[in-house]
Amino acid sequence: MSRTDRPLRRIAVIGAGAWGTALAIAAARAGSEALLVPRSAEHARRIEAERRNEARLPGIVLPDAVHAEADPAAALAWADAAALATPSQAMRASCARLAPVCPPDLPLAICAKGVEAGSGLLMSEVVAEALPGRPLAALSGPSFADEVARDLPTAVVVAARSRALAESVARAFASARFRPYVSTDLLGVEIGGAAKNVVAIACGAAQGLGYGLNTRAALITRGLAEIRALGAAMGADPETLTGLSGLGDLTLTCSSEQSRNFAFGVALARAAAEGRAAAPAPGGPVVEGVVNARSVTALARRHGVEMPICEAVRAVVEGRESLDSAILALLARPLKAETAR
Ligand SMILES: NC(=O)C1=CN([C@@H]2O[C@H](COP(=O)(O)OP(=O)(O)OC[C@H]3O[C@@H](n4cnc5c(N)ncnc54)[C@H](O)[C@@H]3O)[C@@H](O)[C@H]2O)C=CC1
Numbered sequence: 519m520s521r522t523d524r525p526l527r528r529i530a531v532i533g534a535g536a537w538g539t540a541l542a543i544a545a546a547r548a549g550s551e552a553l554l555v556p557r558s559a560e561h562a563r564r565i566e567a568e569r570r571n572e573a574r575l576p577g578i579v580l581p582d583a584v585h586a587e588a589d590p591a592a593a594l595a596w597a598d599a600a601a602l603a604t605p606s607q608a609m610r611a612s613c614a615r616l617a618p619v620c621p622p623d624l625p626l627a628i629c630a631k632g633v634e635a636g637s638g639l640l641m642s643e644v645v646a647e648a649l650p651g652r653p654l655a656a657l658s659g660p661s662f663a664d665e666v667a668r669d670l671p672t673a674v675v676v677a678a679r680s681r682a683l684a685e686s687v688a689r690a691f692a693s694a695r696f697r698p699y700v701s702t703d704l705l706g707v708e709i710g711g712a713a714k715n716v717v718a719i720a721c722g723a724a725q726g727l728g729y730g731l732n733t734r735a736a737l738i739t740r741g742l743a744e745i746r747a748l749g750a751a752m753g754a755d756p757e758t759l760t761g762l763s764g765l766g767d768l769t770l771t772c773s774s775e776q777s778r779n780f781a782f783g784v785a786l787a788r789a790a791a792e793g794r795a796a797a798p799a800p801g802g803p804v805v806e807g808v809v810n811a812r813s814v815t816a817l818a819r820r821h822g823v824e825m826p827i828c829e830a831v832r833a834v835v836e837g838r839e840s841l842d843s844a845i846l847a848l849l850a851r852p853l854k855a856e857t858a859r
């Protein structure tokens with residue numbers, strides 16, 4: 519009997535950021551047990567002593583079924599499955615640390631959203647290189663960590679090439695107010711999650727510039743068209759990109775300053791107005807769209823896909839173009855048909 523034929527009830531969560539912590543809590547609500555594995559032993563001790571992860575999820579008390587474990591070997595030996603919840607650019611290093619101690623058949627649920635800079639690989643490709651042979655799933659969709667931790671109703675999607683694996687992972691997290699749908703389109707789910715953060719920066723910048731809701735609606739819709747074009751070129755199911763992990767997450771992230779990517783876009787516009795550059799705070803919460811502006815557009819260029827909004831965000835965050843001129847360039851693009859057909 520393979521591991522995924524029996525319920526996945528012990529979940530090791532690698533990466534104790536806001537999302538890893540919220541997922542550990544979601545697993546506990548689903549009747550699973552979770553071991554949260556931070557990068558440092560000190561962080562594990564603090565979480566265990568305080569019964570919270572105050573730096574990342576302020577005010578949230580951990581349920582009894584969640585514990586912190588400093589030693590990844592102990593956590594993975596105990597676990598039925600692991601959730602990989604480090605930022606995308608740390609995924610390879612984090613998996614390398616797990617490689618000597620990760621059982622060869624341990625199911626892994628990728629919870630980071632992004633494309634690796636340099637290699638242009640999706641997270642499932644990075645993990646398959648760093649931890650070869652393990653059954654892979656991705657959990658994604660519109661889900662602010664804080665809302666999940668507070669048990670506000672949330673729907674996500676769990677994708678795996680094996681439907682049985684997607685269903686097992688979904689069951690490990692499903693509870694009355696946390697509803698995972700399943701999908702076999704791993705590629706589509708990963709593309710939507712990686713690209714939406716870049717469009718969210720554009721929406722935040724538009725808000726910071728004082729633009730209105732017309733602009734936001736245009737950016738979301740045309741952003742989705744870009745994401746769908748990338749998905750089509752890479753072989754994703756177009757329906758996935760209008761589902762929870764595509765349009766769903768795009769809508770969430772593009773419409774609230776609760777999104778770190780949106781908030782960073784607002785900060786970009788404020789900084790531009792004051793004639794200075796903006797960058798995410800070192801050691802602060804991850805802003806995936808900054809690195810992913812580069813990695814997602816690099817992937818699109820490789821596939822011959824135009825992503826003008828994402829390219830504009832890239833040019834601005836790389837300091838090659840001012841926000842004003844990036845917007846003017848977007849608006850000055852030749853008039854064209856809205857749809858390809
Ligand atoms: N916060 C949210 O609402 C959601 C986040 N996500 C995704 O989850 C991923 C993680 O985001 P957050 O937890 O929010 O970030 P965060 O900024 O709250 O925390 C990131 C954590 O990763 C740890 N880390 C960094 N490098 C590491 C490494 N090499 N090994 C182990 N740990 C390492 C840091 O110590 C930190 O605790 C991102 O890809 C994000 O897009 C997905 C859904 C919701």
Ligand SMILES: O=C(CO)COP(=O)(O)O
Pocket residue numbers: 631659660661662663715718767770771776777778779780804805806
């Ligand atoms: O992915 C997220 C919600 O689904 C979190 O978005 P931010 O990283 O922009 O906060």
